[in-house]
Amino acid sequence: MTDVAGKTIDVAVFGAGRIGKIHASNLARQPGVRLKYVVDVNRDAAAALAAQYGAQVADIDGAMGDASVGATVICSSTDTHADLILQSAAQKKHVFCEKPVDLTLERARACADAVAKAGIVCMIGFQRRFDPTFAALKARIDAGEIGTPEMLVVTSRDPGAPPVEYIKHSGGIFKDMLIHDFDIFRWILDDEADTLHATGSCLSDPAIADAGDIDCTAVTIRTKRGRLCQINTSRRAAYGYDQRFELLGSEGMLQAGNVRPTEVTAYSKTAVSSDVPEHFFLERYRAAYALEIAHFFEAVTQGKPVRTTVADGLKALELAEAATRSWREGRAVKLNEAL
Amino acid sequence: MTDVAGKTIDVAVFGAGRIGKIHASNLARQPGVRLKYVVDVNRDAAAALAAQYGAQVADIDGAMGDASVGATVICSSTDTHADLILQSAAQKKHVFCEKPVDLTLERARACADAVAKAGIVCMIGFQRRFDPTFAALKARIDAGEIGTPEMLVVTSRDPGAPPVEYIKHSGGIFKDMLIHDFDIFRWILDDEADTLHATGSCLSDPAIADAGDIDCTAVTIRTKRGRLCQINTSRRAAYGYDQRFELLGSEGMLQAGNVRPTEVTAYSKTAVSSDVPEHFFLERYRAAYALEIAHFFEAVTQGKPVRTTVADGLKALELAEAATRSWREGRAVKLNEAL
Amino acid sequence: MTDVAGKTIDVAVFGAGRIGKIHASNLARQPGVRLKYVVDVNRDAAAALAAQYGAQVADIDGAMGDASVGATVICSSTDTHADLILQSAAQKKHVFCEKPVDLTLERARACADAVAKAGIVCMIGFQRRFDPTFAALKARIDAGEIGTPEMLVVTSRDPGAPPVEYIKHSGGIFKDMLIHDFDIFRWILDDEADTLHATGSCLSDPAIADAGDIDCTAVTIRTKRGRLCQINTSRRAAYGYDQRFELLGSEGMLQAGNVRPTEVTAYSKTAVSSDVPEHFFLERYRAAYALEIAHFFEAVTQGKPVRTTVADGLKALELAEAATRSWREGRAVKLNEAL
Amino acid sequence: MTDVAGKTIDVAVFGAGRIGKIHASNLARQPGVRLKYVVDVNRDAAAALAAQYGAQVADIDGAMGDASVGATVICSSTDTHADLILQSAAQKKHVFCEKPVDLTLERARACADAVAKAGIVCMIGFQRRFDPTFAALKARIDAGEIGTPEMLVVTSRDPGAPPVEYIKHSGGIFKDMLIHDFDIFRWILDDEADTLHATGSCLSDPAIADAGDIDCTAVTIRTKRGRLCQINTSRRAAYGYDQRFELLGSEGMLQAGNVRPTEVTAYSKTAVSSDVPEHFFLERYRAAYALEIAHFFEAVTQGKPVRTTVADGLKALELAEAATRSWREGRAVKLNEAL
Structure with a gap:
């Protein structure tokens, strides 16, 4: 196995x-990249992978302490992200980290x-930026096809809510789920x-409300340049994972639609029907996951900038924080309020 | 010409x-309905119709004073609506009136x-309720196909803004344009x-801002039962009149799409394309206009309730008033605030 | 009621x-056209209309003998078409006649x-030409959007077969049903x-085979210029009336799709579905029927050529005759064989 | 590397x-499969792969003579297929061979x-069976969703013709291109x-006619059970690779549509447009190629039957031969005529 620049990067995956x-499966396909360590509190899972x-x-210490490891890929639970990023930075290892950077702005x-x-x-x-x-x-958009962007509408719905235990430690729907939509918006x-301005409700399961969270939200953002964005989100869409957005510009509109498993159309006595969207994020973003890992290693080996930086992670977290505050306080918030 | 109940209703159209x-063309097709008078400050237009x-x-006096006129159809400018409704009521004539009832809640x-x-x-x-x-x-929805309604997303865009002179007397975008969307919401x-909560911007033409109005809006409503609604509106969609909404329910989703003039699909070297939507409301709601007039005369002649009452007009106006206030004051408003 | 050219055309409808x-309903809306007579062997039906x-x-004699009748509209049974056309011609009355002209080439x-x-x-x-x-x-096509036409594929399916009694006198599926498709082809x-080349089968109802006919066909035509056309037809499509065609040209393709009653899309747990096509020809071609009658009277009053002449009727019949022969004899036929 | 059955299969790829x-890329991902040899008359190409x-x-001799090679994958030019199959059979090596088996029925x-x-x-x-x-x-279909199959319409169009030199040795459009469609039909x-019955024309490039071939065809097949199939094929579709079919059954219809690179929809002033289909077979059938190779090795290692046997290859070739004869002789042919 040889890499483009003449040396192989050894990688440690956390989680x-x-x-x-x-991520392990995708990085194994990168030329010049070798998976050296898998770290997980669950040793069996680590061993199998x-x-x-x-x-x-x-x-952790073993992987971080090995100077030959050039990059870390952090897929462990959210509360470990910041520590692992800090340790990677201390060891001068490049980092790919799952969102969010952390649940607190301070640590992020x-x-x-x-x-x-x-x-x-x-x-x-x-990963959505790589879809x-x-x-x-x-x-x-960047090629100017629809003129100046004016209004973005984001639809983001999961097929079902995660366990309430997960929700309790998730940081709330805005940090756990909408953080992706906030990144799309920017x-x-x-x-x-x-x-x-954010509002929401708990409509699918009272246990989510008992945990202090909501399961559907409606967020509106007005940008510094006066552009508008609306995000509608739900933890539960009976028909599966719904990931669409549309952008109205001064010269037209662009829509991003869902992906279907097949292109079969059925005509019955009562309806003309096609497949429901890909079931959830692993299926919907299969290509995106592969492309983002390739992008990361390309950036690392070729010294190119990455498309989604830690600064992007911070900005999305600030929006999630602002949305949480807006929802809790029932008011629109300015983004330059101290967060 | 005979009518179902044995007598013909004479109608006066204002505007x-x-x-x-x-409306004149559609009511001329109703059995048992006769267009007796056309009233317009532009006598030539009245004469031609x-x-x-x-x-x-x-x-006005001639038409209102004729006891044989059983119904009035009010299509004149907004500032005349309330007077003509009041006169019709005084003369016990049934009324079909274009929206809005009035620009002020008091007169409505x-x-x-x-x-x-x-x-x-x-x-x-x-008329949208008849589309x-x-x-x-x-x-x-009423048949329960998607379970309990949870989240409504309304897209409502015009192909282009009316003249600024019109906008100045329109009562603002919320009363002039979104009043239909507020009715759809309810x-x-x-x-x-x-x-x-409402916000907005003026992005297409600074003259609209100079007139104290905006040309695109983002409105979020949370209902008494905790359901969510987002409305996005623009005075200008380069591709024509865009009238869609979708409702997420506990068991599925229903979408209402645009109507195309033809079902031609073209495959070129670069794209697979179909028609843009019907150009504007006269084309898009052609069938709806015919159905609403038929519904009105059916209600009048058969003593049935109408689908869109003056109370609906009032409620939509209250929402438009609340949206105007929310936008101007930069805050979410409660609907039970004194309006 | 006044007509464009200053005189009203009186019309007799047969059938x-x-x-x-x-047709009666549509011609009643034409300015300058008056329905004077309705002729039907069923006097009650005639009286009601x-x-x-x-x-x-x-x-028939009364209507044909009235010199004030300027045009006849023939909607009676197929076996009466030729006689009524001949009588109309003898009386110098313009004729609109439903297809086919006749079941025999000789009389046509x-x-x-x-x-x-x-x-x-x-x-x-x-009427399809007016859809x-x-x-x-x-x-x-005529504007050159897809370059030179090369290959036409026509799909033409009814929601269900007519009664076998009708089929027995219909002239067979090629004259009764495909005659429209042959006209589209030309x-x-x-x-x-x-x-x-034509082949076919009887797959839905053995009684149709007993009547000497088939219920589904596959026809291929090669034109004088070497272009290709395939027509697939069935008397029964469970999902309704299916009327599509597509034309491949040297620069692209154009497809004509079905028309749906509404633009509702439903997302359930298992499918994304829209309406089945308009049920049958009365619904599907509602606009086409109105436009063809308007076209006829425009042609008559303004001396313009009609889009679908008796020569077109004859050509379509020749193709139906050739198809019948090809199917019966199990061989491809040349169109210049004596028919 | 370990395989399911405990031993690794060594494979030789020809071409x-x-x-x-x-195929090399896909078989490299199969557990228990090792690419041992690459054989090509172009040694550089072989070496690179x-x-x-x-x-x-x-x-050839080296690869065929190595008893450790358990399977051959034949992707070389058509005229080598039969020899390599025969040699593989002589060496008791399992064979995956690209279509067609051969250009002559005798050798096939x-x-x-x-x-x-x-x-x-x-x-x-x-590979289409694995799409x-x-x-x-x-x-x-097999689950009975549309009842009894009745009529199949296959659309099969390439984005452009191969070089005329290729066409001269291709066996003609029916053996080279439609052989896939004949397999789909069966x-x-x-x-x-x-x-x-087959007919066709040369419409895109006279050089193809000079080479004795055609570039578009229209084929109709009637089956032993009276079912109908129409295939329309062209060497050139300006909009790319068009691979669709639809099956009408007694209870409904199923359509297989094209695959698009992305789900972007664009609304401009004049059209609503989406991507043209995937450009050609390598893109369109990317998943199918991976699945067919996995299927082959699964069959080999687990002793299961393969979905597309040499008998299927023979049957498709017989249809191609019959189509060629029908086209050349201008007549419908019976499949039991001596071919």
Whole structure:
């Protein structure tokens, strides 16, 4: 195995769960990249994943302490992200970290500072920016196809809520779920929020309300340049994972639609029907996950900038924080309020 | 010409403009209905329309004073609506009136009171409720197809802004344009607003801002039952008139799409394309206009309730008033604030 | 009631059935056209239709003998078409006649001769040419949008077979049903058949086979210029009336799709679905019927050529005859074989 | 690397061109499968492909003579297929061979005989049967969703013709291009041809006619059970690779549509447009190629039957032969005529 620049990057993956497996599988296909360690508190999970790609099981210190490891891929639970980023920065290892950077702005900012000081690449896993449909739409905006962007409408719905235990430690729906939509908003409109209003309800399961959270939200953002964005989100869509957005511009509109498993259309006595969308994020963003990991290693090996930086992670978190405040206090908030 | 109940209803139409012509043409097709008078400050316009259907030109007093006139159809400018409703009520004539009832809540309430006291039918022209697509969707919600309604997203965009002179006297975008969307909201969710947040911008033409108005808006409503509604509106969509909404329910989703002039699909070297939507409201709601007039005369002749009452007109106006206040004051408003 | 050219055309309608009612209703809306007589062997049907439009009931001689009748509209049974055309020609009355001209080429040719000699307008009711979707597609071909036409695929399916009694006297599926498709072929490709191959089966109801007919067909035509056309037809499509075609050209493709009653899309747990097509020809071609009658009277009053002449009727019949022969003899036929 | 059954299968790939690369890449991902040899008359191409997967370059004898090679994957030019199948059979190596088996029925039959005698697995590369859309449609037919199959319409168009030099040695459009469609026909209708009629033209490039071939065809097949199939094919579709079919059944219809690179929809002033289909077979059938190779090795290692046998290859070739004869002789042919 040889890499383009003449040397192989050894990688440590933290977290051997659902998303860790995806990233491991994708990085195994990158030329010049070798999965060296898998780290997980669940040693069996770590061992199984390591075995699949000829890697070793290690603990955090072992992986971080190995100077030959050039990059870390952080897919462990949210509360470990900041520590692992800080340790990676201290060891001058490049970092790919799943969103969010952290549930608190303070610690997320500390990560951003450490990354800047260390001069490492730190990419946050906003994989949606790598989705072929979303990326093509973005390129067409940038090419001026619809003139000046004016209004963005984002629809973001999960097929079902996670367990309430998960929700309790998730930081709330705005940090856990809408953080992706906030990133889409910034990326697509290429603008920053000036004011934000969020409201929501708990309609699917009272246990979510008991945990202090909501399961559907309606967020409106007005940007510094006066552009508008509306985001509607639900933890439960009976028909599956619904990931669409549309952008009205001065010269037209672009829509990003869902992806279907097949292109079969059925005509029955009562309806003409096609497939429901891909079931959930692992299916819907399969291509996006592969492309983001390729992008990360390309950036690392070729010294290119990454598309989703730790600064993007911070900005999305600020929006999530503002949305939480707006919802709790029942008022629109200015983004320059101290958060 | 005979009518179902054995007598012909003579009708006076006020306003011989675009929408007056539509209604005249549609009521001429109703069995048992005769267009007797056309009233317009522009006598030539009145004469031309009257001639087309064998009617006479009259002034307001002449038409209102003729006891044989059983119903009035009010399509004149907004500032005349309330007076003509009050006069119709005084003369015990049934009324079909274009939206809005009035630009002020006070006068609109006076109309509602007068209608109630007179015991007449008073239908407000929210024609969208009669659109075949919208009406079919509503029937499917009511049949329980998607369980409990949870979240409504309304897209409502015009192909271009009216002249600024019109905008100056329109009462603002919320009363002039979104009043239809507020009615859709109440009808589809079958619920009333608890809180409302509105924001907006002027992005297409600075003259609209100079006139104290905006050209695109983002409104969020949370209902008394905790359901959510987002409305996005623009005065300008380069691709034409965009009238869609979608309702997420506990068991699925229903979408109402645009109507295309033809079902031609073209495959070129670069795209697969179909028609843009019907250009504007006269084309898009052609069927709806015919159905609402038929519904009005059916209600009048058969003593049935109308689908869009003066109370609906009042409620939509209250929402428009609340939205205007929310936008101006930059805050979410409660609907039970004194308006 | 006044007409454009200053005089009103009195019209006699022959046949008060389903299609007669459609035409009567549409011609009643033409300025300068008056329905004077309705003729039907079923006097009650004639009387009911006549009453609706202030017309009189007459017998054939009465209507044909009235010199004030300027045009006949023939919607009676197929076996009466030729006689009524010949009588109309003898009386110098313009003729609108439902397809087919006749079931025999000989009589159809006699009609064409008589029409030519009389110098009258004779339009055959190939209403599909007036369908807004089909007509728009044709205009786009003619404008060169897809370069040179090369291959046409026509899908033409009914929701269900007519009664076997009807089938027995229908002339067979090629003359009764595909005659429309043969006309579409000639119109869209703007070319004439060189060779034709037809096959078919009886798959839905053995009684149709017993009556000597088939219920589904596959026809291929190669034109004089080497262009190809395939037609697939069935008497029964469970999902309704299916009327599509697509034309591949040297620079692209144009498709004509079905029309749906509404634009509602439903997302359930298992499918994303929309309406089945309009149920049958009365619904699907509602606009086409109105436009063809308007076209006929425009042609008559303004001396313009009609889009679907008796010669078109003859050509379509020749193709139906050739297809019948090809199917029966199990071989491809040349169109210049004596038919 | 370990395989399911406890031993690794060594594979020799013949042909290092476009399709050889696809298969090599896919088989490299199969657990228990090792690419041992790449054989190509172009040694550089062989060496490049071999290097990519750690394989060796060999000549035919070297690869065939190595008893450790358990399977051959034949992607070389058509005229080598039969020889390589025969040699594989002689060496008791399982075979995956690209279509067609051969351009002559005689040699193809010899291959079928040799395969049967050797008792090896021989799968023909009709990858379309593995396309997720086509396979899902087939499963739904088999589940009875649309009742009894009645009429199949296949649309099969390439984005552009291959070089005339290729066409001269291709065996003609029916053997080169429609052979896939003939296999789809047999698979989807689960029936055999009784009669076949083919016609065609050369419309895109006179050089193709000079080479004795045509570039567009229209084929009709009537099956032994009376079902109908129409296939329309063109070497050139300006909008890309068009691969659709639809099956009418007694209870409904199923359509298989094209696949688009992205789900972006654009609304401009004049059209609502989406992507053209995936450009050509390598893109369109990317998933199918991966699935067919997985299927082959699963069949080989687990002793399961393959979905596309050498008998299927033979049947498709017979249809291609019949179509060629029908086209050349201008007549419908019976499939039991001596071919």
